[in-house]
Amino acid sequence: MAAGIFNITIEKRATFSFETTFTQADSSALDLTNRTLSGEIRRNFDNALEATFTIAKTNSTGGIATISLTKAQTAALTENDCTYDVFADHTDGTTLKLLTGSVTIVKNITSV
Numbered sequence: 001m002a003a004g005i006f007n008i009t010i011e012k013r014a015t016f017s018f019e020t021t022f023t024q025a026d027s028s029a030l031d032l033t034n035r036t037l038s039g040e041i042r043r044n045f046d047n048a049l050e051a052t053f054t055i056a057k058t059n060s061t062g063g064i065a066t067i068s069l070t071k072a073q074t075a076a077l078t079e080n081d082c083t084y085d086v087f088a089d090h091t092d093g094t095t096l097k098l099l100t101g102s103v104t105i106v107k108n109i110t111s112v
Helices: 071-075
Strands: 008-011 016-021 035-043 049-052 054-059 064-069 082-090 095-106
Touching: 008 016, 035 054, 035 095
Parallel strands: 008 095
Antiparallel strands: 016 064, 035 049, 035 082, 054 064, 082 095
16 A cells, blocks of 8 residues: 655644544555554655654544644744655554655744
8 A cells, every 4th residue: 555645734833733534545444443653754854853743543443543743843843845754553563654745844923
């Protein structure tokens, strides 16, 4: 199964989240039961870690999860070209790359 591609924009200092439904090749929901989800944002030029997502399964059998960053996490992001990915590790040892894409980080004017 090829990872889905979804490019995201994150505003510095703002809470960030989006809900997504992970599906299989036949468009049926990917069962997230017994899977641990993880995801990171990394800079393109040196692969340095920018942030680690919090990923909450909101409907495991329906393949639905919410991917988020706190205000403190987005405030710490640098305005670099970045990419991210999300993986699902199954208890049987298999791993799926579910989602990938570019990350645009928007600087805000208000600093407090």
